[in-house]
Amino acid sequence: MKLSTASVDQKPKTRPIDHILLRGEPTRPALDGRSGHLDFAELESTLGHLAAWLQGFGLPPGERVASWVAKGPVAALMPMAATRAGLVHVPINPLLKRAQAAHILSDSGTRLLIGTQARLDTLEEGDVPPDCQAHSESDTACAMTGGPTLPPSDAEPDTLAAILYTSGSTGKPKGVMLSHANLWLGAVAVADYLKMTPQDRTLCVLPFSFDYGQNQLFSTWYAGGCVVPLDYLTPRDVIKSIERRQVTTLAGVPPLWVQLIELDWPPEVAAQLRRLTNSGGALTPTLVARLRALFPNADLYPMYGLTEAFRSTYLPPALVDSHPDSMGRAIPFAEILVVRPDGTLTDDNEPGELVHCGPLVAQGYWNDRARTAERFRPAPEVSAYGGMAVWSGDTVRRDAEGLLYFVGRDDAMIKSAGNRISPTEVEESAMAVPGVLEAIALGVPDPRLGAAVRLLLRGKPGVDPTLLENDVRGHLKQDLPNFMQPRDIRFVDAFPANANGKIDRVAVAREHGE
Template sequence: MLLPSRYQDAFSRNALPPLALWPELAFDLPGLRFPDLLNCADELLLTGTAIAGDDALAIVSDREALTYAELNGRVNRIARVLRDDCGLQSGERVLLRGSNTPGLLAAWLAVVKAGGIAVTTMPMLRAGELGKIIAIARPRLALCEQALAGELRPCLGAAGFERIVEYGGADAELEQLAGTKSPEFPAFPASQDDVCLIAFTSGTTGQPKAAMHFHRDVLAICRTFAEHRLPRCERPVFSGTPPLGFTFGLGALLLFPLFFGGTVALPAPTGPQQLAEAVRRFGITHLFTSPTAYRAMLEGENLSLPSLKVAVAAGEHLPADTALAWKAATGLDLLNGLGATEMLHIFLSTEAGAASNGGLGTPVPGFTAALFDAAGAMIDGPGEGRLGIRGPVGCRYLNDARQSDYVVNGWNITGDIFRRDADGCYSFVSRADDIIVSSGYNIAAVEVEQAVLRHPDVQECAVLGIPDPKRGKVVKALIVPKPGVDPGDALALQIQNFVKNTIAPYKYPRAIEFVAALPRTVTGKISRNISAN
């Protein structure tokens, strides 16, 4: 049963799926009891400040550093801008667009503390992709980094989207407005089960799905994965590469550091091999990135990382040879984790200091895992099947019929095939759909096909994932060119650049093969399975 919402804007409460389609939730751990009124941003800021102290570093980047006192002041000033200058009503969605900077972290906290719902987007998304998100989440307002506003401006006027407030420069509107505000702001008293964030994922169609999470969910992942899987140490420093638009990055670079009273280090984006230098420069203790990045770091000359206490790998399958090579080079075992946007963060992982060899260990305390066969029957003991998860958080799509695909008989069915051994440890077998996981990014094959097919010289296209030693998989396009078109390297490069400018650049086909015809099923549909072979 839901508590009464405290929000003025009822959009998110009305968009929740029927309770009958929710997963069963479990709050068995002692730390998973929450007060009726709860603002997770305020709670985490209070927790971090109490542990670290006002003068301790909260966020540090190559350009600026914020103490906990300064972070609290900035968050409160932005919250006042949202309420006083932007007319934010509680329960309104606010789109956030920016790279991983202190400004984006402060903006997220301010939106939630003021009673808004944070809709954080990937910085690489193009206008068309942002438009889909806006059509679903219906934000009236966006806080956007100046350098990234170009792709967002074409969306103004659509689906009630009215205003962009830019930040990230001395002359930016948000900084100008915030500079006039008081550094004090009373947190909005939300209900524990009011929505505080909407996170987007993509299915095999490329149509985004919006997962809604409550204030209590944010604290639940801190009190499960962070509390029980991440080691504590004096003066922890968190860092990593996932964008805040990924819930993996939200936890790693904002929620967990505050929960631990630690520091977030945000080095300028560079290649994975420069990540090792950043670990040494900032004294990073808790590192979060993809197996692809760890493989790239292994190619560097210096992997001496004396400050590092734990290295978390997630976002894609961790090959055993990568786990073993990392252990040999650094003396540390990778903490291998599996999470999902629908589950907010990691629910299955190895333990810090335990050898993973590519396996995913056991359910995080607070969660239960099960395997199901093709008929939906639960598998007892060792076996292989579709993974189901229960815990204190779960899937709640925003007005989406696919809710009944993800939640079956109270279980969150992730779409992954797993194997469980006699000790109850789980290992990944494969995805159950046509998502291509490349360098930790989920890429819908159909969405890439649609982008390729918009090129004027392309007749037909099939997209699939092929194994790659560095990225796990890469996107490959099998293309039938139009008659009379020369299928050479020049055309391949043109198509790659065309796709980069049509959808997010990381989705482009790194491999292109021109073919005379595409294989088809007996019904005439293009067969990716045959194409892959």
């Protein structure tokens, strides 16, 4: 039997996540940006002061502390300062609005909220739980530069460290419970397969409330490198920061890459990047080709992950050109199985459900046993790890080389005249047509078929929609079977995005799915 798995270590070594700064050379840069420059020794000292300030509120161990702040030293240090103080960190995406923040505060039972004053001012009566204190981020300024300090913690690996709330595209956000081991091993794994070094500088454009965004910090610091937080207003801000801060590593999601490749990059700035990573949505072969051409010196790492297990797979750069549509293989510490409904392994190229086993699996959903039981279930019998696994709900296939390919989510598949159609397959085919920047396929009611395919396109500026539609239809007829052909094609100026920068497919379906 063939497994798609990384090397299995039943008891990998872990440390509390707040120890991660101790790995860097004390005098090497650790944090750089608009808020100033700190080396590892200075950042560790600041962390100790912030943790002592949090501990001073006298909350019992395990209570939740939320942060709702823009990127900067507080946002970067809160994940570790909270755990050093014996608390559980609940980051709130700064792009979220009052009602969404209020849900997270209530659902998590937050006892302490640190937020920028402007965000706190948006909260209304009843938004903050009665036993929760709210403090402005400015209150931390003095605490972080002097006064009491806390030494590194001695937390056990399975101790709850963070609750990360998903974007909530299908209902209200749910909180994923992550342990110290989850966070530490995620940092070790990513730093390892990205081959990061102390000379690397990572531009952090993704929200720290996003597991992919938070890992930008931890994996870079594990490698002894420097992080550069950036809340950008326009994609051109990204170019400016890469040039000004000597950035070598950039993590993004597909909508950001689409924006970046539309810009005019100074060749010397584009050549500065050594590493690009992608998650939060698949890269199309066309987008892969454009990124490779624009950033000739950068290794490209397509990745697949889900908050419930952090990260599952990555595609090594050496395979990107030959397998541009592959998800790759399991990352370190992950065992990835492709199984049938009965839990047995699929054959090569047979679609099945991706199941993630091993120490990166989260502890379930906070305060939600029902949804935890749906997603977190005992691992298939063939698992080398056993225990609880994440049954992703994503359909994938594994080829004879052990590489994985995304087919679609079961709840997103279009059922048309008895056929199951993967939106991803239709979208990738459309994206191969010159002039198409983004594509979304969805099912719409059809009295004869049950559901028909509707294809939404965003074209390059200045391209004639009528001519582009003809080109797309011609390509799809050559590339896809008849039952996958779209009933209609519509053009949009932009697709809505969720707080993590990914296309909000639920919002797209709500607007265009009737």
